[in-house]
Amino acid sequence: MRQATMIFFVGVGSGTISDITRYTAYKLKIPFILFPTAPSMDGFTSSGAALTIDNLKTTVAAKAPEAVFIDNEVIDNAPLTLKKAGFRDLMGKITAFLDWQLSHFLTGEKIDLDVLETVKNTYLKTLYAIETKEFSKNLLEGLIISGLMMTKVGSSRPASGSEHHISHFLEYHGVKTYHGIKVGLATLYILRFYKHFLSLSKDEILGMIHYTLDIDAWQDLMRRYFKFAYESVIRANLERVNRLNDKTFREELIKKLVEKKDSIDKIIYETLTIYKDLIHAYRFLDMPMHYRDLGIDDALFFIAFTCAPNIRDRFTILHLYEFLGLTQDVVNSF
Numbered sequence: 001m002r003q004a005t006m007i008f009f010v011g012v013g014s015g016t017i018s019d020i021t022r023y024t025a026y027k028l029k030i031p032f033i034l035f036p037t038a039p040s041m042d043g044f045t046s047s048g049a050a051l052t053i054d055n056l057k058t059t060v061a062a063k064a065p066e067a068v069f070i071d072n073e074v075i076d077n078a079p080l081t082l083k084k085a086g087f088r089d090l091m092g093k094i095t096a097f098l099d100w101q102l103s104h105f106l107t108g109e110k111i112d113l114d115v116l117e118t119v120k121n122t123y124l125k126t127l128y129a130i131e132t133k134e135f136s137k138n139l140l141e142g143l144i145i146s147g148l149m150m151t152k153v154g155s156s157r158p159a160s161g162s163e164h165h166i167s168h169f170l171e172y173h174g175v176k177t178y179h180g181i182k183v184g185l186a187t188l189y190i191l192r193f194y195k196h197f198l199s200l201s202k203d204e205i206l207g208m209i210h211y212t213l214d215i216d217a218w219q220d221l222m223r224r225y226f227k228f229a230y231e232s233v234i235r236a237n238l239e240r241v242n243r244l245n246d247k248t249f250r251e252e253l254i255k256k257l258v259e260k261k262d263s264i265d266k267i268i269y270e271t272l273t274i275y276k277d278l279i280h281a282y283r284f285l286d287m288p289m290h291y292r293d294l295g296i297d298d299a300l301f302f303i304a305f306t307c308a309p310n311i312r313d314r315f316t317i318l319h320l321y322e323f324l325g326l327t328q329d330v331v332n333s334f
């Protein structure tokens with residue numbers, strides 16, 4: 001009698017191992033299971049793999065594992081640096097949460113309220129466990145649930161927004177630190193855009209109707225800051241940026257923005273109630289709060305917010321600020 005053999009991959013490790021296993025398993029059509037060894041990122045249960053293509057971090061189709069096995073003792077004893085990275089990746093969901101809803105209001109993008117609520121609960125549960133022994137467990141749980149939510153909606157939208165685009169841009173420019181550390185830094189600065197949005201009056205928004213984006217200057221910028229990928233970046237975004245100067249498009253979006261401003265403000269106000277706790281958590285874990293703490297120079301960091309909307313066709317607060325022509329106003333306040 002012939003014995004049945006089953007071939008499957010086993011990934012033991014954190015982010016990179018998990019993504020390599022996931023992508024290879026998908027390409028070879030082989031099932032796989034994962035044993036995370038640290039709560040360092042949110043992709044364990046995701047169906048997409050974050051790969052670096054043309055030096056640019058891109059999420060490509062892959063597959064979710066058949067099962068994830070967790071040993072709490074291993075997770076508890078994971079290096080603190082990896083826990084910090086995972087915590088900051090999870091805190092990135094705060095701005096991803098806001099970006100998704102902003103897009104829903106302004107572009108009509110579909111949202112899943114259950115998914116939004118679930119993601120919010122996981123980041124809050126971890127944030128408020130920062131000083132307890134539940135921290136590592138809640139953190140990994142939050143990261144795993146975020147991944148499941150991505151699988152549920154079929155995209156990384158519930159877990160990745162403008163803060164991830166900034167992180168990808170910094171990575172492209174050689175800022176070498178954990179993904180989550182960059183995401184968590186960007187989250188703080190993206191929240192400043194949301195705070196700025198609260199301060200905008202409807203009259204100021206109406207005044208931006210005549211703003212035009214200088215397309216030639218934009219192309220020069222893309223050539224300069226996406227040295228190895230500028231052709232594909234320009235190709236992917238040219239139609240989008242040309243539309244920013246279209247009169248009808250501008251009128252419609254400004255009208256919608258004014259109409260929805262109160263509803264958007266309400267969500268931002270509610271979300272920002274955790275701001276103090278977030279700062280406390282960063283301090284408690286002794287984590288970098290300022291871009292210079294990561295050795296990032298002013299010019300690169302400032303330009304990241306102008307370049308980031310071109311990284312992914314996913315509407316975020318940075319797309320809105322690009323449309324309004326106000327990115328520089330916020331950046332100047334950093």
Ligand SMILES: [Zn+2]
Nearest residue numbers: 042089179183
């Ligand atoms: Zn992430």
